[in-house]
Amino acid sequence: MKRTSLLLPDSAQKPAALLFGTLFGFLLQKGGVTRYETIIGQLLLLDFTVLKVMLSAVLTGMLGIQVLLQFNLVTLRPRYGSFGSSVIGGLIFGLGFGLLGYCPGTAAGAAGQGSLDALFGGVGGMLLGTAFYSEIYPRIEASVLRWGSFGDITLPELLRTSRWKVVIAVAALLAAVLSALSLAGL
Amino acid sequence: MSWLTMARWPAIAVGIAIGLLECLTFLLLDKPIGCSSAFARTSGLIEKAIRGNSVVEKPYYRLFPPVIDWEWVFVAGIPFGAFLSALSSGNFRIEWVPSLWAAIFGTGVFRRLAAALAGGFLVGLGSRWAGGCTSGHGISGCLQLALSSWLASAAFFAGGILSAILLFSLTGG
Secondary structure (H helix, E strand, C coil): CCCCCCCCCHHHHHHHHHHHHHHHHHHHHHCCCCCHHHHHHHHCCCCCHHHHHHHHHHHHHHHHHHHHHHCCCCCCCCCCEEHHHHHHHHHHHHHHHHHHCCCHHHHHHHHHCCEHHHHHHHHHHHHHHHHHHHHHHHHHHCCHHHCCEEECCEHHHHCCCCHHHHHHHHHHHHHHHHHHHHHCCC | CHHHHCCCCCHHHHHHHHHHHHHHHHHHHCCCCCCHHHHHHHHHHHHHHHHCHHHHHCHHHHHCCCCCCHHHHHHHHHHHHHHHHHHHHCCCCCECCCHHHHHHHCCCHHHHHHHHHHHHHHHHHHHHHHCCCCCHHHHHHHHCCEHHHHHHHHHHHHHHHHHHHHHHHHHCC
């Protein structure tokens, strides 16, 4: 059962996407996460800005979406996964992440603040990498990508418990990690 | 309005704002925030321009057609927003080599671009392999409590930490 009353009409979706993307880029830059030093600092475990931004975004969004879900105003869009896809793909991403020092969204933001390594190296490399993926996709689709497949399952489904319980537990965990980082002065 | 010209906002304030932005995209567009599929669509558009319309028949492009969708427009807004932010605080600067890289590996532009190109290639490949990036899985998927996203995000950081430590402690000396 899906309520669509608050969905924007088709004609307004792309202008809204442009506005939201602009806001996202503004926030990433103000947060300092479009800087190479911030991201590498995180990966070397010296600067926890990236983790603080991500965990507080997950905490806020998780609680907000849960309330909206309660009023039937949103539909969840969990993605399909498998060990072969999520873990192997994630590790390939990670190896590149440390070398590039940006991720796709922050590389786009870094290009806007004048970081030309993100524009020419990062964006250029990502376009080549996604093009390469489209070439090899038919060969890994029926094999690696299906290893240990678990579909679009969510943690409450996996644990066979109510969504609210998991939301509250994860919220408490994220709040504890954020407090610990703050107490440790990181 | 002095906060608007600040170079940095507190990380947690930025995170909370991004979390609220996610609520808006779910509510108004029925979409989670994501970035990496826009790169796949762009490379598909380029391939289509070079090799012709037949590329849309490639199995991957049937899943992610090379078209300009909402996420593409969203990602196109990111550099514009970051430009406005950098301008507002006066820290827009043209930079080929980040200072931390320069301190360890020197100021050579070619070396930095080669590393960024190789890293970007793996980021692009890995993000589509895993079905998302630090936005689509790391924030949007984790906040939906998707198992795929928690696993992928753990792998992003495990791989990233390994890669950065190898690069900086072994190569960099």
